[in-house]
Amino acid sequence: MIFKAEYLSYEDIRRKAxxxxxxxxxDRQIPIPIEEIAEWDLDFQIIPIPNLQRRLNGIEACMFSNMKEIAVDQNVMENIPK
Known part of the structure; x- marks a missing residue:
């Protein structure tokens, strides 16, 4: 499956966000429970991967081509303030 992301202006991104x-x-309560939203509401699987950020030259997370799994650097994920 080839995925081509559409171009979005800053204003478009802000509106979609x-x-x-x-x-x-x-209610915009901080912190935003993004992990819960991703897993429970959007049905994504979050996969912690050791040293992902180092392996991907600074990228902390990425989505797999199946558009249902998100790889996240394990250290980054474990050190998110709750």
Whole structure:
């Protein structure tokens, strides 16, 4: 499956982010429970991978081509303030 991301302007990204937050976190309470939203509401599987950031030259996370799994650097994931 070939995926080509559409170009979005900064304003488009801001609008889509606001729509996302309005739907999933209408009260905008911080911290945003993004892991819970990704796993429970959007049905993504989050996969912690040791040293991913080092292996991918600074990238902390990426989505697999199946568009259902997200690889996250294990150290980054474990050190997110709760």
């Amino acid at each position: 606001d729509e996302f937050l309005d739907f999933y976190v209408p």
